[in-house]
Amino acid sequence: MSQPVTIIMIEDDEGHARLIERNIRRSGVNNEIIPFTSGTAALNYLFGDDGQATHNKHRALLVLLDLNLPDASGIDILRKIKENDHLKTTPVVVLTTTDDAHEIKRCYELGCNVYITKPVNYESFANAIRQLGLFFSVIQVPEAST
Amino acid sequence: MTTEAARRRAFFQITLLSLAFLVLVVIAVASFYWLQKAREDSAWVAHTLEVQNQISLAQLQMRRAESAERGYVLLRQEDFAQECIEASEQVLPLLDKLKGLVADNSVQRPLIDEVLQRSESRLGLFKRVIDLARQDRTDDARALIRDSGGRESMARIRDMMDQMRTEEERLFRYRTSEADRSQSLATIVTTIGSAVVLLLAGMSIFLVRTSAKARDVAEAQLRENNLNLESTVETRTADLREANEEIQRFAYIVSHDLRSPLVNIMGFTSELEELRGDIFRRIATLSREVADKQNAQNADSDGEAELEAPDKQLSEDFTEALGFIKSSIGKMDRLISAILNLTREGRREFQPVPIDTRELIENIVSTVAHQAAEAEAQIRIEPLPEIVSDRLALEQIFSNLIDNALKYLRHGVPGDITIRGRQKLGFVIFEIADNGRGIDPKDHQRIFDLFRRAGTQDRPGQGIGLAHVRALVRRLGGTMSVSSALGQGSTFTITLPARWSGAKGNSRV
Structure with missing residues (x-):
């Protein structure tokens, strides 16, 4: 890896954000985590001023995405990321409360890499996040193509 | 239009029609009666006329016989004698017939009887006069004519016949007026009846038209109501469907949105549980350090830090509280999942x-x-x-x-x-x-x-x-x-x- 992966966490619920971050850290992942509580802010960061994400061209990113956002649909964000030339190789982990089979199918169709349902059972939740941490440590995030 | 009014109207119509029918029947019967009466009266009038005619005929034949008798006596021509006998022969049958005709009249009966009697004797007299004249006893015949009181007898017969005619005239007048009365009564009854029937028919037509109009209005109303009902049902169905979908959407969203905070509650409760472990371990360590300092001389204890009794109690209370919270969260999660499943089923x-x-x-x-x-x-x-x-x-x-x-x-x-x-x-x-x-x-x-x-x-x-x-x-x-x-x-x-x-x-x- 030429540069460390930056984790972009798009999650409107601060409690969830905290729990996710804490569990990621517990699993020994120390990558930088940039949290966003709204879809708009996250999109601004990802796509930049020109809306083409040219500034993120060479960065290794990983997106943690909640589907139920107050200002934008997580599905839309997912579609935008996967349609952008510079970001489409970025792994997207959908992490949400929705366990509707229909929704899950749609996310995978749009190119989401991992879909995790937030279980209320904390042990499972923590477990899922830690496994995600393991996943982070082994995945090779490709350099964005030019 | 209320049902009460409709019932009254129907009742009224039926009554009216029955009434009209009744009037018709009465009129028919009355007309029949009065016409029958008029016919009878006319028959009686004709009867009277016939009686008069019969009287006149009988009188005429009597006169003919008398004048023929005189003629024969005067002129001794045989055809006068023939005429006399012929006329005489006609008188009695005529009178008999007359008697038959007036048999029902008590006034006429004695008169006709007397007339018959006198006529017979008179006719006998004629015969004798003719017979005498035939035997050329003209003088005897003349004397018989002169003395036998034939003229008085004739006058008497005439008087009585006049009486009879007068009686019949009276009867004729009476019966004519009677017949007129019957006819005019029949006419009046028919006219009034027709007028009443016409009036009732008019009222019936009016009523029928009114109710027909009312029925048309009611029909139109019914049609409109039906249309309204259909559209109302459609609207309600659409409303219900919308409400149902709304409820399902609502249940879906609510259960999702409820789950989000639940994840936090559960997450941080678990975090608290870990913190509890940390805190009580620290308390145990601290209290042990204090105890160690106080009892430095017999510092032979080692191994894991043990909580003192009150602290242990605290720790257990803490665990119990967390346990309740966690089991409640679990229950709530199951309920939410159940609602979610139900809404999912509802959508299938x-x-x-x-x-x-x-x-x-x-x-x-x-x-x-x-x-x-x-x-x-x-x-x-x-x-x-x-x-x-x-x-x-x-x-x-x-x-x-x-x-x-x-x-x-x-x-x-x-x-x-x-x-x-x-x-x-x-x-x-x-x-x-x-x-x-x-x-x-x-x-x-x-x-x-x-x-x-x-x-x-x-x-x-x-x-x-x-x-x-x-x-x-x-x-x-x-x-x-x-x-x-x-x-x-x-x-x-x-x-x-x-x-x-x-x-x-x-x-x-």
Whole structure:
């Protein structure tokens, strides 16, 4: 890896954000985590001023995405990321409360890499996040193509 | 128009028509009577005329006989004698006929009798005069004419005949006026009757037209109401559908949004639990350090830090509180999941397919075979009719009911669960009967409500199964009921259309 992966966490619920971050850290992942509580802010960061994400061209990113956002649909964000030339190789982990089979199918169709349902059972939740941490440590995030 | 008014109107119409009919009958009878009367009167008038005529004829023949007699006596011509005899012969039959005609009249009867008598003698006299004249005893004949009082007799006969004529004239006047009266009465009755009939007919026509108008108005109103009703029903149906969809959307969103904070509550409760461990470990370590400092001389204790009794109590309280929170969260999560599943079921489109019910139930029974063996229960499947319905829905219905039957058996009694089915009037009736603990009749309604359960709560469950089953049965166009008493087992009866088309159920209303 030429540069460390930056984790972009798009999650409107601060409690969830905290729990996710804490569990990621517990699993020994120390990558930088940039949290966003709204879809708009996250999109601004990802796509930049020109809306083409040219500034993120060479960065290794990983997106943690909640589907139920107050200002934008997580599905839309997912579609935008996967349609952008510079970001489409970025792994997207959908992490949400929705366990509707229909929704899950749609996310995978749009190119989401991992879909995790937030279980209320904390042990499972923590477990899922830690496994995600393991996943982070082994995945090779490709350099964005030019 | 109220029904009372309508009834009154109908009654009035019928009365009016009956009245008109009655008047018609009366008029007919009266007309007939008066016409008959007029005819009779006319007949009497004619009778009178005939009597008069007869009188005149008789008188005429009498006169003819008399003048012929005189002529013969004067001129001795045989044809006078012939005429006299001929005329004389006609008189009596005429008078006899007259007598017959006036036989009913008490005034005329004595008169005619006398006339007859006198005429006979007079006629006899004629005969004698003629006979005398024939024997050439002209003088005797003249004397007989002169002395026999023939002229007085003739005058008398004339007088009496005049009397009779006068009487008949009186009768004629009386009878003519009578006939006139009858005729005019008949005319009056007919005219008045016709007028009344016309009036009644007019009223009837008016009434009929009024009610026809009222009926037209009512018909138009009815048509309009029908149209309104249809559109109202359509609107309501659309409203209901919308409301139903709204509720499902609402339930879906709410259950999702409830889950989000629940994740936090659970997450941070677990975090607190870890913190609790950290905190009490620290307290233990600290208190031990304090104790060590105080009792430095006998510092022989080692190993894990032990909590002192009050601290231990605190720790346990902490654990207990967290335990309640966690179990409540678990329960809440299960409820939310159940609502989610229900809404998900509500959204699913049903597909009617022909189903071999026996095979379907056998499959379900094989999946619960393990539970059945544990509960020492046997499940018997009697011959079942086939059905066209949604397969998944039927599976859920039967597996829920069989599950329940297995779940709520009586302790120490081997379970006996029977599934029966029969066909009736386009419906298929299934019965799932068990010999389990039964359900108190006062809970029969309650058990079908969401999140409600009955009896001893010694089994896991959220109180969703039966509510779900009933919702499914309703969507399949059927009904379900339960008959049961405590300790007597339960029988759930499901009635489903044998050939469900899916038209109604998929509207989700």
